[in-house]
Amino acid sequence: MANLTINGKTFTLDVEPDTPLLWAIRENAGLTGTKYGCGIAQCGACTVHMDGVATRSCGVSVAEAEGKKITTIEGLASGSTLHKVQQAWIAKDVPQCGYCQSGMIMAVAALLSEKPKPTDADIDEAITNICRCGTFKQVREAIHTIASA
Amino acid sequence: MNKHVSPKMNRRAFVIGTAAVGTGLAIGLDLPFGGPAVVRAAAASPEVNAWVVIRPDDTVVIRIARSEMGQGSLTGLAQLVAEELECDWSKVTTEYPTPGQSVARKRVWGDFSTGGSRGIRSSQDYVRKGGATARVMLIQAAADEWRVPASECTVAKGVITHTASGKTTTYGKVAEAAAKLTPPAEVKLKDPKDWTIAGKGLLRLDTADKTTGTMVYGIDIKLPGMLNAAIKDCPVFGGKVKSFDEAKITGMKGVKKIVKVGDSAVAVVADTWWHAKTALEALPIVWDEGDNAKVSSETIAKWLAEGLDDTQPAYVGNKNGDVKAAIAGAAKKVEAVYNYPYQNHATMEPMNATALYTADKCEVWCGTQNGEAAFAAVLEASGLPAEKCDVHKVMLGGGFGRRGMTDYVRQAVAIAKQMPGTPIKLLWSREEDMTHGRYHPITQCKMTGAFDADNNLIALHYRLSGQSILFSVRPDALQNGMDPAAFQGVAQSGEAALGYSVPNLLVEHSMRNPHVPPGFWRGVNVNHNAIYMECFMDELAHAAGQDPLEFRRKLMGKNPKHLAVLNAVAEKIGWTTPAPQGVYRGIAQVMGYGSYVAGAAEISVTDGSKIKVLRIVASTDPGYVVNPAQVERQIAGSFVYGLSALFYGGCTVKDGRIEQTNFDTFNSMRINEMPKVESVMVPSGGFWGGVGEPTIGVAAPAVLNAYFAATGKRIRSVPLRDQNISFA
Numbered sequence: 005m006a007n008l009t010i011n012g013k014t015f016t017l018d019v020e021p022d023t024p025l026l027w028a029i030r031e032n033a034g035l036t037g038t039k040y041g042c043g044i045a046q047c048g049a050c051t052v053h054m055d056g057v058a059t060r061s062c063g064v065s066v067a068e069a070e071g072k073k074i075t076t077i078e079g080l081a082s083g084s085t086l087h088k089v090q091q092a093w094i095a096k097d098v099p100q101c102g103y104c105q106s107g108m109i110m111a112v113a114a115l116l117s118e119k120p121k122p123t124d125a126d127i128d129e130a131i132t133n134i135c136r137c138g139t140f141k142q143v144r145e146a147i148h149t150i151a152s153a
Numbered sequence: 154m155n156k157h158v159s160p161k162m163n164r165r166a167f168v169i170g171t172a173a174v175g176t177g178l179a180i181g182l183d184l185p186f187g188g189p190a191v192v193r194a195a196a197a198s199p200e201v202n203a204w205v206v207i208r209p210d211d212t213v214v215i216r217i218a219r220s221e222m223g224q225g226s227l228t229g230l231a232q233l234v235a236e237e238l239e240c241d242w243s244k245v246t247t248e249y250p251t252p253g254q255s256v257a258r259k260r261v262w263g264d265f266s267t268g269g270s271r272g273i274r275s276s277q278d279y280v281r282k283g284g285a286t287a288r289v290m291l292i293q294a295a296a297d298e299w300r301v302p303a304s305e306c307t308v309a310k311g312v313i314t315h316t317a318s319g320k321t322t323t324y325g326k327v328a329e330a331a332a333k334l335t336p337p338a339e340v341k342l343k344d345p346k347d348w349t350i351a352g353k354g355l356l357r358l359d360t361a362d363k364t365t366g367t368m369v370y371g372i373d374i375k376l377p378g379m380l381n382a383a384i385k386d387c388p389v390f391g392g393k394v395k396s397f398d399e400a401k402i403t404g405m406k407g408v409k410k411i412v413k414v415g416d417s418a419v420a421v422v423a424d425t426w427w428h429a430k431t432a433l434e435a436l437p438i439v440w441d442e443g444d445n446a447k448v449s450s451e452t453i454a455k456w457l458a459e460g461l462d463d464t465q466p467a468y469v470g471n472k473n474g475d476v477k478a479a480i481a482g483a484a485k486k487v488e489a490v491y492n493y494p495y496q497n498h499a500t501m502e503p504m505n506a507t508a509l510y511t512a513d514k515c516e517v518w519c520g521t522q523n524g525e526a527a528f529a530a531v532l533e534a535s536g537l538p539a540e541k542c543d544v545h546k547v548m549l550g551g552g553f554g555r556r557g558m559t560d561y562v563r564q565a566v567a568i569a570k571q572m573p574g575t576p577i578k579l580l581w582s583r584e585e586d587m588t589h590g591r592y593h594p595i596t597q598c599k600m601t602g603a604f605d606a607d608n609n610l611i612a613l614h615y616r617l618s619g620q621s622i623l624f625s626v627r628p629d630a631l632q633n634g635m636d637p638a639a640f641q642g643v644a645q646s647g648e649a650a651l652g653y654s655v656p657n658l659l660v661e662h663s664m665r666n667p668h669v670p671p672g673f674w675r676g677v678n679v680n681h682n683a684i685y686m687e688c689f690m691d692e693l694a695h696a697a698g699q700d701p702l703e704f705r706r707k708l709m710g711k712n713p714k715h716l717a718v719l720n721a722v723a724e725k726i727g728w729t730t731p732a733p734q735g736v737y738r739g740i741a742q743v744m745g746y747g748s749y750v751a752g753a754a755e756i757s758v759t760d761g762s763k764i765k766v767l768r769i770v771a772s773t774d775p776g777y778v779v780n781p782a783q784v785e786r787q788i789a790g791s792f793v794y795g796l797s798a799l800f801y802g803g804c805t806v807k808d809g810r811i812e813q814t815n816f817d818t819f820n821s822m823r824i825n826e827m828p829k830v831e832s833v834m835v836p837s838g839g840f841w842g843g844v845g846e847p848t849i850g851v852a853a854p855a856v857l858n859a860y861f862a863a864t865g866k867r868i869r870s871v872p873l874r875d876q877n878i879s880f881a
């Protein structure tokens with residue numbers, strides 16, 4: 005059993021402590037917006053926030069996540085008001101297949117909370133998620149749009 | 154209210170939301186079915202025709218048979234229907250009919266296959282007619298109600314007006330009556346120059362849910378009582394399961410059942426996928442790997458190299474003059490051998506499918522590029538007839554050709570069949586996905602060019618050796634053994650014709666099919682053919698002491714459309730003016746999927762091995778552009794896919810199996826490696842070409858040619874990581 009705080013809610017989950025956070029989120033908490041892509045912290049599809057820090061949830065165990073404040077894509081918006089990154093993603097028509105975008109949006113949201121006006125170099129360094137559809141141009145443009153708003 | 158459509162309804166009464174029939178349908182109650190972006194038509198909203206349903210509140214539900222996997226066809230097809238329908242675009246939603254419904258209605262929605270960049274170009278005619286037919290019927294219904302001739306009525310944004318009397322009504326109000334009318338035998342389609350919805354860079358219809366985590370992909374399917382399966386197929390293609398020691402994992406947490414799947418795979422079914430995967434990894438499996446275990450990249454390369462020898466048999470794909478005589482008598486000849494490796498699709502969402510099998514029904518929920526092929530796979534794997542099967546399509550987390558295959562669907566059904574009544578979600582691990590792909594085919598190519606004394610190209614011999622996709626995937630499409638698709642981009646005529654006229658030409662293919670299963674991989678045979686031909690053209694230009702652009706132009710007089718896109722990129726990149734200090738350019742062109750494309754790259758190179766791709770200008774003539782914003786995204790996206798393969802890709806074979814198991818060994822481009830992409834669309838009309846794939850062909854050769862301009866070194870082998878060349 006583990007107690008996880010996800011999107012402000014406490015989940016008591018029947019999971020082994022070495023279960024990757026990703027699978028506890030998807031299968032036990034039932035929040036499927038966070039995606040499985042590689043399982044080895046390479047692709048970033050499973051990115052969530054742990055105490056505000058962008059974290060690849062496939063590489064973190066439930067034991068390590070206990071006591072931390074976890075935010076998933078489902079918890080990014082404030083009530084019915086979408087987060088500015090989500091709004092920009094819609095306005096700029098960023099996603100193609102969309103599968104990597106939960107992780108991409110979480111990574112970008114974390115970057116912007118740390119650096120509200122990131123340079124291209126900041127973006128290059130912080131955003132290392134794989135997108136096989138190739139939405140990078142729109143991702144970059146959307147980030148700059150938010151930063152200049 | 155059940156959200157499924159019963160497959161046995163007549164055309165007029167096709168109403169979504171009827172009462173559940175049978176166990177399988179009842180299970181669907183909790184399914185979000187693609188989320189609000191793929192809304193089901195409301196109960197009791199009759200369809201005007203197969204493509205159009207209009208609700209009383211004027212919402213227009215447009216049916217889409219092709220699959221959306223990020224390429225934007227869902228939005229583009231809806232634009233085409235809406236254009237002819239003259240409805241209010243802000244009221245448009247879409248839904249997928251199921252293959253089972255389509256079959257029950259004599260394939261009223263036509264082909265479901267979404268590959269070969271066909272999504273729009275192969276259905277534009279009938280979906281536009283679907284929209285136009287519905288418009289005529291809706292106007293007629295209003296005219297009938299007002300007892301006036303339909304010719305006196307006009308429509309704009311779904312509002313019908315009788316000009317003389319000033320009466321107005323809306324599509325939603327007359328849809329019920331329109332549905333009862335006989336459709337017109339003929340309708341006239343709009344001239345694309347009059348388009349107001351199609352042809353515009355409208356926002357996609359399916360974006361919002363992709364930003365909130367609510368879009369449902371196959372991996373997200375939840376059904377009551379569902380269990381999860383992890384699978385391991387024999388690591389050597391063609392091998393079999395010899396035995397497995399079930400007792401070793403029986404009793405592990407969550408494990409419900411261990412099943413053999415076909416004769417080559419074992420699956421563990423558990424409460425969660427994590428439990429299933431953990432137990433599967435602990436399961437001892439003995440494989441009968443067979444003779445294929447002796448195959449390696451080296452043995453394949455040797456076998457392919459033998460095919461480059463003229464004495465070996467080959468299929469002729471394009472020929473004129475007498476190449477061998479011309480080369481023998483030439484003043485100068487140039488020869489080069491290139492190769493291109495296996496590539497995995499590596500869709501971000503690994504393969505998966507959810508199946509529910511009962512004695513009288515088998516249903517599958519999955520992302521598929523070919524609903525009907527998946528449907529046929531369900532029939533075959535379940536052994537049930539068509540009326541007892543169906544496939545419910547959801548959003549694909551990437552396709553790129555991989556999800557046109559049905560191996561994962563068959564597996565899911567084979568597992569579910571061993572647990573009747575329990576829905577089973579089968580999900581491949583990334584490792585399973587990397588090692589059980591349907592790989593971009595492996596080829597080598599030997600090219601010989603010959604010049605006369607005035608440096609005119611008089612002969613070109615293009616000899617391919619390697620794998621045929623159709624041989625493995627669609628043997629029925631072979632022509633007397635020849636794979637016509639092997640000549641994509643270098644064909645004599647048709648939708649992938651060579652753009653050069655050479656007096657003596659021989660393009661041939663020595664077919665050699667290793668045991669690694671090939672598949673259609675975005676761009677398919679255009680990928681390697683464009684690298685071979687366009688890099689060799691660059692070699693020939695340099696051998697002749699001519700500018701690569703001018704050299705090509707001289708050979709393209711008879712192919713004005715090929716030439717026009719080449720000229721467009723040359724102009725945009727400023728080919729005739731020198732590049733900035735330290736910046737080098739390369740150029741390429743090809744035709745594929747009915748579209749003409751060209752690309753020009755600007756790169757810088759550090760230490761001879763670190764490439765920064767600064768800028769790629771791409772030009773395309775697909776005939777018509779339905780959504781320029783999406784075409785632009787397809788161009789940039791195709792470059793990411795093609796350059797990832799060029800720099801990082803390449804799947805190698807050892808002991809009969811694929812060596813790369815995850816993104817650590819099969820990497821993909823990141824945002825810091827993304828060049829600036831500029832798109833030049835020059836649609837010339839009169840034909841319909843594709844946009845998802847063609848441009849992928851020009852990225853790699855343009856970059857390789859620029860690399861030569863920078864370093865004087867020719868790269869003739871992919872991937873670049875094998876030559877210790879990387880992104881800067």
